[in-house]
Amino acid sequence: MELIIYGLVNSISLILMSIGFALAYGVSRVPNFAHGALYILTGYMTWVFLNQFGLPYLLSIILALIVIAVIGYLLYQVILIRVRGMPISEIIASFGVGLAILEFLRWTGLRGMAHMLPLFVKGRVYIFSVPIDYQRLIIIGAGIAVLTLLWMFTTYTKTGLSLKAIAQNERAALTLGIDSDRAAAVAVSLGAVLAGLAGVLLLPLGNIVVETGYEVLVFAIAVSVCGGLGSWKGAVLASLLIGFAQTLTVTYLASHYHFVVALLVIIVVLIAKPSGLYGKQKELEERV
Amino acid sequence: MCPQNKNEFILEVKDLILFYENAIAVNNISLSCREGQITGIFGANSAGKSSLMHTVSGIMMDMKKKEERRGGERITWFGEIKYKGEDITNLKPSERAKKGIVLCPERRQIFSESTALENLRIGGYLADKHQAKKTLDYVFSLFPELQKLKSREGGFLSGGEQQMLAIGRALMAQPKLLLLDEPLLGLAPSVESRLAQAIKEINKQTKITIVLSEQYARPVFPIIDYGYVLENGGIVLEGAAAELMDNPDVLSAYFGM
Numbered sequence: 001m002e003l004i005i006y007g008l009v010n011s012i013s014l015i016l017m018s019i020g021f022a023l024a025y026g027v028s029r030v031p032n033f034a035h036g037a038l039y040i041l042t043g044y045m046t047w048v049f050l051n052q053f054g055l056p057y058l059l060s061i062i063l064a065l066i067v068i069a070v071i072g073y074l075l076y077q078v079i080l081i082r083v084r085g086m087p088i089s090e091i092i093a094s095f096g097v098g099l100a101i102l103e104f105l106r107w108t109g110l111r112g113m114a115h116m117l118p119l120f121v122k123g124r125v126y127i128f129s130v131p132i133d134y135q136r137l138i139i140i141g142a143g144i145a146v147l148t149l150l151w152m153f154t155t156y157t158k159t160g161l162s163l164k165a166i167a168q169n170e171r172a173a174l175t176l177g178i179d180s181d182r183a184a185a186v187a188v189s190l191g192a193v194l195a196g197l198a199g200v201l202l203l204p205l206g207n208i209v210v211e212t213g214y215e216v217l218v219f220a221i222a223v224s225v226c227g228g229l230g231s232w233k234g235a236v237l238a239s240l241l242i243g244f245a246q247t248l249t250v251t252y253l254a255s256h257y258h259f260v261v262a263l264l265v266i267i268v269v270l271i272a273k274p275s276g277l278y279g280k281q282k283e284l285e286e287r288v
Numbered sequence: 289m290c291p292q293n294k295n296e297f298i299l300e301v302k303d304l305i306l307f308y309e310n311a312i313a314v315n316n317i318s319l320s321c322r323e324g325q326i327t328g329i330f331g332a333n334s335a336g337k338s339s340l341m342h343t344v345s346g347i348m349m350d351m352k353k354k355e356e357r358r359g360g361e362r363i364t365w366f367g368e369i370k371y372k373g374e375d376i377t378n379l380k381p382s383e384r385a386k387k388g389i390v391l392c393p394e395r396r397q398i399f400s401e402s403t404a405l406e407n408l409r410i411g412g413y414l415a416d417k418h419q420a421k422k423t424l425d426y427v428f429s430l431f432p433e434l435q436k437l438k439s440r441e442g443g444f445l446s447g448g449e450q451q452m453l454a455i456g457r458a459l460m461a462q463p464k465l466l467l468l469d470e471p472l473l474g475l476a477p478s479v480e481s482r483l484a485q486a487i488k489e490i491n492k493q494t495k496i497t498i499v500l501s502e503q504y505a506r507p508v509f510p511i512i513d514y515g516y517v518l519e520n521g522g523i524v525l526e527g528a529a530a531e532l533m534d535n536p537d538v539l540s541a542y543f544g545m
Contacts, residue, residue, distance in 0.1 A: 176458075
């Protein structure tokens with residue numbers, strides 16, 4: 001039972017970490033390698049608003065998410081737009097931005113274990129006699145809420161539908177009056193907000209450290225590659241797969257293997273099904 | 289032909305020249321389409337039909353931008369495109385669509401992972417709620433089979449159904465000038481005539497001006513008002529449908545009749 005509950009928490013954490021990456025890639029075909037940096041940056045901004053400006057916790061979070069949305073939008077409009085359509089340049093440019101953000105944070109003093117976000121609600125409950133703290137329950141709820149809202153957004157709103165259209169067939173979308181650069185900017189911005197949201201939800205469980213930024217990026221890539229690049233269904237399935245695999249390893253082997261598991265799952269999936277669980281071989285061929 | 293005579297020109301292309309790198313794709317084409325009419329553009333592969341359609345709809349600007357970013361083929365063009373008397377040569381495709389120029393692209397380009405209904409709803413991106421609902425009902429009355437298939441994914445529809453969906457999707461964008469690039473490509477003869485009739489009906493009922501391109505003119509010849517014949521990027525022949533029809537050389541040379 002403990003395995004199921006903590007496996008689920010772990011899987012949903014992975015979904016939160018990677019869904020923004022998968023979304024931005026699915027729409028703009030831009031792999032945003034600054035994803036992990038945006039995750040940490042949002043957490044750190046929240047910490048600054050909370051501790052140095054003395055703002056209330058909720059307000060700090062909302063402010064940080066707004067700022068990260070603007071940063072994501074500018075990241076596309078100023079930098080990524082110039083290299084769009086050239087995969088290697090996209091990766092180098094966005095990874096460069098991520099590197100710059102993370103190392104800048106380290107330089108400004110984000111070192112050691114001094115930076116922590118408080119838990120939303122302290123305390124714990126017992127579910128089937130398994131102890132679980134409220135923060136993790138909130139993560140489960142938030143993960144499900146994010147997926148539901150995203151599904152509703154892309155099914156019922158015009159902007160959401162336009163993102164879906166651009167992801168599937170850019171030229172056809174253009175003929176219908178959808179502006180592809182605008183849609184891609186919205187997607188990268190939304191991806192940044194999702195990265196930030198994951199940050200403020202998950203960071204209270206540990207410390208805000210620069211290294212986590214790189215780790216989150218690896219997890220996001222692992223989930224997206226394993227699920228099939230750009231596919232949300234695949235991302236959810238892959239999160240469950242990797243999440244439970246990690247929990248099993250931590251329980252039966254040792255906790256420091258959990259990072260290896262993510263990479264091992266990529267290798268196994270790529271050998272068995274090179275385009276990922278839900279990916280399209282054709283798209284990969286076109287891209288690579 | 290007197291331009292003032294009852295129908296105004298909604299689209300005027302003047303001296304259009306288009307190069308892909310050093311290869312000329314459109315060679316000094318001038319043409320005009322009257323409001324409310326169906327204009328046909330005929331020609332073989334590489335005659336310049338699609339290049340012309342892409343330039344009018346603005347997709348060419350996007351292609352040029354992408355090629356430039358990638359450092360690929362240089363696309364250049366000269367000339368002027370006027371829509372309702374206004375120069376639109378430098379407008380983005382999305383801005384042209386907002387003005388009412390909607391392209392229904394060659395090979396249908398359906399959103400294959402979205403259901404038929406979702407394809408139509410995406411088509412209604414520029415429409416308000418009321419327009420979208422009205423047009424959706426109209427599309428379903430035009431193509432009743434789409435209503436039955438509305439929850440099926442676009443990629444699982446047959447070629448004919450996909451073409452109906454593509455036309456319906458373009459209608460959802462509230463066009464005033466509808467560009468149909470080879471709408472009958474790869475369809476069975478019975479489906480061909482069915483679609484040609486539907487295109488005529490759309491033109492009659494909604495007063496939308498239509499420009500359509502085809503390689504093979506016979507199935508659409510009865511529905512057009514005016515026609516141009518392209519060869520190697522240039523216009524070799526033009527005239528009202530009746531005039532073209534009276535010319536036996538034309539019929540055998542270009543229309544296989």
